[in-house]
Amino acid sequence: MKSLLAAISTTTKPALRSHLQPTNHLRILRATYAMQHTVPSLSDKSLLKDKTYINGQWIGAKSGKTFEVHDPASGKLIGTMPEMDKEDTEAAIQAAADALPAFRKLTGRERARMLRKWYTLMMENAEDIAKLITWENGKPMADAKGEVNYAANFFEWFSEEAPRVYGATIPASIAGNRVYTTKEPVGVCGLITPWNFPAAMITRKVGAALAAGCTVVAKSPGETPFTAAALAELAHRAGIPPGVFNIVTALKNTPEVGSTITSSNTVKKVSFTGSTGVGKLLMKQSSDTLKKLSFELGGNAPFIVFDDADLDVAVAGAIASKFRSSGQTCVCANRLYVQKGIYDDFAQAFTAKVKEFKVGSGFAGDVTHGPLIHDRAVDKVDAHVRDAEKQGGKVLVGGQKMPDLGSNYFQPTVIRDMTSKMNLAHEETFGPVAGLFPFDSEAEVVKLANDAEVGLAGYFFSRDVQRCFRVAEALEVGMVGINTGLISDPAAPFGGVKWSGFGREGSKYGIDEYMTVKMVTLGGMGMPLQGS
Numbered sequence: 001m002k003s004l005l006a007a008i009s010t011t012t013k014p015a016l017r018s019h020l021q022p023t024n025h026l027r028i029l030r031a032t033y034a035m036q037h038t039v040p041s042l043s044d045k046s047l048l049k050d051k052t053y054i055n056g057q058w059i060g061a062k063s064g065k066t067f068e069v070h071d072p073a074s075g076k077l078i079g080t081m082p083e084m085d086k087e088d089t090e091a092a093i094q095a096a097a098d099a100l101p102a103f104r105k106l107t108g109r110e111r112a113r114m115l116r117k118w119y120t121l122m123m124e125n126a127e128d129i130a131k132l133i134t135w136e137n138g139k140p141m142a143d144a145k146g147e148v149n150y151a152a153n154f155f156e157w158f159s160e161e162a163p164r165v166y167g168a169t170i171p172a173s174i175a176g177n178r179v180y181t182t183k184e185p186v187g188v189c190g191l192i193t194p195w196n197f198p199a200a201m202i203t204r205k206v207g208a209a210l211a212a213g214c215t216v217v218a219k220s221p222g223e224t225p226f227t228a229a230a231l232a233e234l235a236h237r238a239g240i241p242p243g244v245f246n247i248v249t250a251l252k253n254t255p256e257v258g259s260t261i262t263s264s265n266t267v268k269k270v271s272f273t274g275s276t277g278v279g280k281l282l283m284k285q286s287s288d289t290l291k292k293l294s295f296e297l298g299g300n301a302p303f304i305v306f307d308d309a310d311l312d313v314a315v316a317g318a319i320a321s322k323f324r325s326s327g328q329t330c331v332c333a334n335r336l337y338v339q340k341g342i343y344d345d346f347a348q349a350f351t352a353k354v355k356e357f358k359v360g361s362g363f364a365g366d367v368t369h370g371p372l373i374h375d376r377a378v379d380k381v382d383a384h385v386r387d388a389e390k391q392g393g394k395v396l397v398g399g400q401k402m403p404d405l406g407s408n409y410f411q412p413t414v415i416r417d418m419t420s421k422m423n424l425a426h427e428e429t430f431g432p433v434a435g436l437f438p439f440d441s442e443a444e445v446v447k448l449a450n451d452a453e454v455g456l457a458g459y460f461f462s463r464d465v466q467r468c469f470r471v472a473e474a475l476e477v478g479m480v481g482i483n484t485g486l487i488s489d490p491a492a493p494f495g496g497v498k499w500s501g502f503g504r505e506g507s508k509y510g511i512d513e514y515m516t517v518k519m520v521t522l523g524g525m526g527m528p529l530q531g532s
C-alpha cells in the first residue's frame with residue numbers, strides 16, 4: 001500500500017507547483033498535465049488492494065516478492081501486487097479443490113443467488129471499478145463504465161442459467177433399457193485472461209464456471225491485476241465461499257504459473273483468452289493431463305463494405321469496430337475491404353470522423369481514445385504503418401507516435417490503397433490503425449477475407465438480403481456482424497474457428513464449457529406389470 005500512497009503523493013509535478021504567478025501558458029500546461037496524470041480517488045478505498053485473494057484470505061506471495069503495475073497513460077507507478085510462483089499457485093489449486101465438494105452440491109438456485117448478489121455489488125460499485133480499469137488499462141472512463149456493465153451482465157446472465165441445467169431422457173435402442181443424462185461440473189478450473197478487458201474477460205469465464213458448480217483459480221493479467229482484486233473483494237461480500245474464487249497474480253512468473261495450472265492433475269479444465277501463440281503453448285502443456293479446454297485467441301477481422309451499403313451506417317460501424325479500446329480488442333476490424341464504387345466516399349467520411357477523436361488520458365472528460373497498453377504495442381502499430389507506407393499506402397490521418405503525451409500513445413490512423421502484400425493484411429495490429437483495401441467483387445472479397453489462419457469475427461455492410469445470407473455463410477469466422485460493428489453481448493455465443501480457438505463463452509452454450517455429460521442406463525426396465 002506504501003507504493004500506492006507514494007504514487008498518489010507524486011502526482012502533482014513539482015515544476016508545475018510554480019511559485020510564479022501563472023501565465024496563460026502555465027495555466028494551460030497545468031491543466032494538460034492534470035488531465036494526463038489523474039490519480040483516481042475511489043469512493044470505496046477498500047476496493048484497491050496490494051494483496052491477492054486465495055481461500056477467502058488476502059495474502060502475498062510466499063516468497064514476499066511483488067511486481068509493479070504502471071499507469072499506461074502516465075507511466076507512473078500505480079502499485080504493486082504479489083509475484084506468485086509454483087508454490088503459491090499449488091496452494092490456490094488446493095483451496096479450489098477443497099472448496100469443490102460443498103460448492104458443487106449446492107443447488108443451481110443457491111449458486112444463482114450468489115452470482116446475482118455479485119452482479120448487484122458490481123453495479124453498485126461501477127464507478128470505482130471503472131476508475132480502476134481506466135487507471136491500469138488506459139481506456140476512457142466512458143468505455144470503462146461500459147465494460148463494467150458488460151462484465152457484470154455475465155454474472156446476471158449466468159445467475160439465470162445456473163438453475164436451468166437440464167439433462168435428457170433418451171429412447172434406448174436396447175429393449176428394457178432406460179437412458180437419461182445429467183450434467184456435472186467439470187471440477188477445478190484454471191482461467192487465464194488478458195489485460196484488454198480487465199473485468200469482462202474474467203467474469204465471462206467465472207460466471208459460467210460458478211453457475212456450473214466449478215471452483216476456479218484465475219490468473220489475473222500482470223498489467224491489470226487491480227480490477228481483478230476488486231472483483232474478488234466483491235465476491236467476498238457476495239458470500240462466495242472461501243476457495244471457490246481464487247486469484248493468482250504474477251508478471252514475470254506468468255509462464256511458471258501457467259505451467260503449474262496446465263500440468264496440475266487437480267485442474268480439470270483450462271479456459272484461456274489471449275494470443276494464438278500462448279494458446280498453442282498452453283494446449284501442449286495441458287496434453288499430459290488431458291484437460292477440457294476453451295481457447296478464445298487472436299483475430300484479424302475482415303470488415304467489408306459493399307457498394308450497396310448505407311454509407312453512414314457503415315462508417316459508424318467501422319468507427320465502433322476498429323477503434324473500440326483504441327483497436328485493442330480481439331474482435332476489432334483489422335482489414336477494411338471497401339468496394340470500389342463506394343471506396344472514395346467511405347474513405348472521406350470515415351477519415352472525417354477519425355479526425356474528431358481526442359487522444360489522451362482516459363480520465364479527461366473529452367478524451368475519446370486512450371493510450372495503448374505499453375510501448376511494445378505502440379512499436380507494433382508503428383511498424384504496420386511504416387510497412388504500409390513503404391509499399392504504397394497513403395496515410396489519410398494520423399500515422400505517428402505521440403511522444404508529447406507519453407510513450408504509449410499513437411495517433412488514430414487511416415491508410416488507403418492497402419494491398420494484401422502488407423503486414424497489416426496478415427497480422428492482427430491490435431491498435432488504432434485502419435487500413436482500407438479496395439475490391440471489385442463479392443467472390444474476390446470473400447476469398448481475401450478467408451485468407452487468414454485465424455477466424456474470430458467478421459463484419460459486412462449491405463442492404464441486399466440475399467447477399468447477407470450468402471456472405472454470412474461463406475465467411476470462415478465464429479461470429480458475423482451484418483450492418484453493425486458491435487457484436488458483443490452476454491446472450492450471444494462468443495468464440496472463433498481456425499486459429500482463433502474453440503469453445504463458446506456467454507449465451508446458453510457458455511455453461512456447457514464447464515460441465516460434463518453423464519449418461520445413466522438402467523437395465524431390466526421393460527418387465528411386465530406385476531400381477532399381469
Ligand SMILES: NC(=O)c1ccc[n+]([C@@H]2O[C@H](COP(=O)([O-])OP(=O)(O)OC[C@H]3O[C@@H](n4cnc5c(N)ncnc54)[C@H](O)[C@@H]3O)[C@@H](O)[C@H]2O)c1
Pocket residue numbers: 192193194195196219220221222223254255256257258259273274275276278279281295296297298299329330331428430456496500
Ligand atoms: N478471442 C478473444 O476473446 C480474445 C480476447 C482478448 C484478447 N485476445 C487476443 O489476445 C492478444 C492480445 O493480448 P496479449 O498480447 O496480452 O496476449 P498474450 O497471449 O500474450 O497474453 C494474454 C494473457 O495470457 C497470459 N500469459 C502470457 N503468457 C503466458 C504463459 N506462458 N503461460 C500462461 N499464461 C500466459 C498473461 O496473463 C496475459 O495476460 C491478441 O491476439 C488478442 O486477439 C483474444
Ligand SMILES: O=CCCC(=O)O
Pocket residue numbers: 196197200328329330331488494
Ligand atoms: O477482446 C476480446 C473480447 C471483446 C469482447 O468481448 O467484446
